[in-house]
Amino acid sequence: MSATTVLIIGAGVTGTGLARDLALRGISSIVVDKTDINAGASGGNHGLLHSGARYVGGDVMAAVECREEGGILKNLAPHCIEDTGGLFVAVAGDDERYVADFALNCRKAGVPCREVDAGTAREMEPVLSDGIIAAFEVPDASVDPFRLSLDNMAHAEQLGARFMPMTRVVALRVAKGRIVSVQVQHVVTGEVADIKVEQVVNAAGAWAGEILALVGREIDLVFSKGTLLVTSDRISRRVINRLRPAADSDILVPGGTVSILGTTSLRAAHPEDFRPTVAEVDAIIDDAKAMIPVLDTTRYIRAYARIRPLFGSSSNQDDRGVSRGFALLDHEAQGLDNFLTITGGKLSTFRLMAEKTADLLCAKLGRGGPCQTRNVALPSFSSGKWTEPGSAPREWMRRKDTDEKVICECEIVPQSVIDEILAGMPAASSGTTLLSVGLRSRVGKGPCQGGFCAIRLSGYLYDRGVLARDQGLEEMRAFLEERWRGIRPIVWGYQEIQAEFQEALHCGLLDLELNTNTAGRG
Numbered sequence: 454m455s456a457t458t459v460l461i462i463g464a465g466v467t468g469t470g471l472a473r474d475l476a477l478r479g480i481s482s483i484v485v486d487k488t489d490i491n492a493g494a495s496g497g498n499h500g501l502l503h504s505g506a507r508y509v510g511g512d513v514m515a516a517v518e519c520r521e522e523g524g525i526l527k528n529l530a531p532h533c534i535e536d537t538g539g540l541f542v543a544v545a546g547d548d549e550r551y552v553a554d555f556a557l558n559c560r561k562a563g564v565p566c567r568e569v570d571a572g573t574a575r576e577m578e579p580v581l582s583d584g585i586i587a588a589f590e591v592p593d594a595s596v597d598p599f600r601l602s603l604d605n606m607a608h609a610e611q612l613g614a615r616f617m618p619m620t621r622v623v624a625l626r627v628a629k630g631r632i633v634s635v636q637v638q639h640v641v642t643g644e645v646a647d648i649k650v651e652q653v654v655n656a657a658g659a660w661a662g663e664i665l666a667l668v669g670r671e672i673d674l675v676f677s678k679g680t681l682l683v684t685s686d687r688i689s690r691r692v693i694n695r696l697r698p699a700a701d702s703d704i705l706v707p708g709g710t711v712s713i714l715g716t717t718s719l720r721a722a723h724p725e726d727f728r729p730t731v732a733e734v735d736a737i738i739d740d741a742k743a744m745i746p747v748l749d750t751t752r753y754i755r756a757y758a759r760i761r762p763l764f765g766s767s768s769n770q771d772d773r774g775v776s777r778g779f780a781l782l783d784h785e786a787q788g789l790d791n792f793l794t795i796t797g798g799k800l801s802t803f804r805l806m807a808e809k810t811a812d813l814l815c816a817k818l819g820r821g822g823p824c825q826t827r828n829v830a831l832p833s834f835s836s837g838k839w840t841e842p843g844s845a846p847r848e849w850m851r852r853k854d855t856d857e858k859v860i861c862e863c864e865i866v867p868q869s870v871i872d873e874i875l876a877g878m879p880a881a882s883s884g885t886t887l888l889s890v891g892l893r894s895r896v897g898k899g900p901c902q903g904g905f906c907a908i909r910l911s912g913y914l915y916d917r918g919v920l921a922r923d924q925g926l927e928e929m930r931a932f933l934e935e936r937w938r939g940i941r942p943i944v945w946g947y948q949e950i951q952a953e954f955q956e957a958l959h960c961g962l963l964d965l966e967l968n969t970n971t972a973g974r975g
Contacts, residue, residue: 456649457483457615459814460635462622462664463656465495466598467795469605470807470826471654476612477829478811478821483648484614485637487621489885489892490602493658495800496892497727497759499681499706499713501692502526502534502594503801506541506566509558510551510698515778516562519801526804527594530831532838533601537707539593539692540574542585544743547697552587555696559591566591578689580745593692595706598800599892603837607877611832618879618889625653625667631791632668641885652814655794659724659760665794670787672794673765676724680733680758681715682943684751685900688712695744702740705748709842714741714748721760729756734942752948754900755939764797779806781813791817836877839894845870860913861906863899868913870894875919886919887911887932903936904955908963930965 459475461468464486472482486492502523505516527534543552559566567590574588575581581588606616617637623645624636632653638645655664662672687707695703701717717733734756742749764780779798784790795810808824815821838844846865849857857867874893875886887910890896896910897903911925920928944952959965 454634454647454649455483457481457651458818459483459652459654460485460648460650461654461656462486463493463658463660464490464602464606464616464618465493465656465658466491466602466605466800466803467495467798467806467810468654468656469602469609470803471656471795471810472609472614472616473605473612473831474804474807474811474824474826475814475821476609476614477825478815478823480811480815480818480821482609482614483617484606484609485617485620485622485635487619487640487660489618489889490606491599491892493660493724494679494759494761495598495602495658495803497679497681497757498598498800499704499715500595500598500708501704501706501800502596503799504539504591504593505562505564506539506555506559506589506591506593507694507699507704509555509562509564512778513558513562515799515802516564518778518805519799520562520564522802522805523592523594525827526596526801529826529829530601530604532833533604533831534594534596535707535709536592536594537691539591539694540569540578540581541589541591541694541696542574542581542744543587543696544582544584545586547586547695551698552696555589559589564591578691578693580688580747581693582744582746584743587696589696591694593694595692595708596800597708597840599840600837601803601831603840603893604831604834607834607836608832616879619885622664622667625664625792627668627789630788632789650791652791652793652817654810654814655792656796656810658796659762661762661794661796663724668789668792670784670789672782672796674762674796676721676726677761677763678719678721678727678758679716679761680719680729680737680756681713682734682737682753683755683757683939684712684714684748685754686711686751688745688747688751693745695741700740702737705741705745711754711842714738717758718761724760724762727758727760728938729758729942731942733758753943755902755936756942757939762796781806781809783813834877835873836893839866839870839874842895842898845895858909858913860909861894861896861899863901863906864895866894866896866906871896871910871913872917875917885928885931886914887928888935891932897932897936901951901955902940903932904951904958907932926963926965929959929963933959933965
């Protein structure tokens with residue numbers, strides 16, 4: 454039986470941030486996740502580093518937390534952030550009282566805000582509608598959530614932490630009011646192991662209730678589905694927000710070479726219920742085009758959705774009105790004195806969530822130093838750098854090795870980048886190699902969405918000896934099903950023709966529709 458001081462369940466941005474925080478305090482940890490890094494809401498958001506302005510009208514505490522945490526991250530993790538700046542704009546028909554109070558509310562929360570006239574705003578962002586009636590400049594930014602989590606985990610591992618992907622928790626063994634060990638199982642091999650623990654943290658996001666159910670406890674969570682769209686090109690230089698009370702389709706965030714539009718907030722029945730729909734896509738575009746008309750004719754390459762866990766809100770009928778603050782629950786009052794749950798919150802405040810959780814863990818353990826993540830810069834690791842749009846082609850051009858084959862032509866990801874990713878990937882990713890490579894790179898993120906590069910990548914992995922027998926077919930099917938989940942809602946016109954061609958290629962050449970051995974992910 455292996456052992457650790459703290460077992461962290463969930464490898465989202467909070468779980469990985471907590472592992473780093475604990476490692477910097479000299480506390481060992483193991484992070485387990487039933488899939489991989491950022492499988493939940495941490496990997497399905499705008500990638501927006503809030504200035505706090507979004508919340509000044511109704512949740513001042515959240516606004517202040519975002520302002521403070523945004524400043525810390527810009528200073529200590531600049532390689533994960535594009536400091537784009539942001540605009541809040543109102544169009545005719547928006548709530549004029551909300552517009553009139555915006556600047557004052559920003560001052561109350563300490564959020565920098567500068568009013569600009571409509572003409573200046575359109576010079577700053579030419580895609581804005583001629584119908585805007587007010588505009589304010591704020592210090593929003595975009596952040597790469599995958600690089601953030603990968604670098605947090607890599608730094609924690611460098612300091613002694615361990616990451617176990619594709620590992621689900623199947624039992625929490627309790628004796629005398631304490632969890633003494635956690636039984637885990639690898640989702641691919643089925644191998645079972647027990648881990649002796651001193652403390653356990655439930656950072657499983659929308660799946661927190663399933664973990665608590667293992668020990669007969671409950672949590673008041675509701676599931677709010679947010680759907681977003683990815684454009685084929687970058688639409689704006691800055692983050693553009695609709696200046697109105699929080700609603701759907703309010704935010705356009707530039708992320709490297711694309712822009713991300715959304716989001717919705719729809720009550721879901723289950724944490725796995727995050728498939729985007731055609732109706733949601735149509736509603737987002739119809740609403741957002743009043744702010745940015747070109748969105749009505751833009752090509753979208755993908756939709757995606759994730760579930761936000763909202764704490765203490767089962768009696769609330771309007772999920773938009775629920776605070777985006779976080780909750781740290783000590784289950785000592787429920788008879789388990791070494792079990793915590795951290796839930797809710799936002800990408801922008803993950804570091805603070807990790808700090809508060811680590812503070813409580815250290816108090817329970819009676820050891821560990823003060824938090825260092827407020828002052829120690831997050832290093833850049835090779836395991837995270839290939840998620841950045843443009844990083845792989847820049848490296849390919851720098852090497853000028855024209856004989857090197859390109860695996861993903863849309864994002865220009867060469868063989869050498871695949872080799873580097875494989876070298877740094879956890880060994881436990883066996884059986885899900887294509888998905889793991891895709892998560893750690895831009896493979897499958899371009900206009901073909903893996904239609905061609907999945908075949909090239911599988912072939913290269915066979916050449917490398919990473920795949921054998923029919924493993925490549927099974928992995929390719931799982932990879933393409935994952936991408937198709939996001940392609941289906943946005944397919945029309947020429948994209949439908951391309952989708953039909955790819956289906957003919959995959960079924961006619963590879964008989965992927967006949968392979969029934971893989972575990973479906975669609």
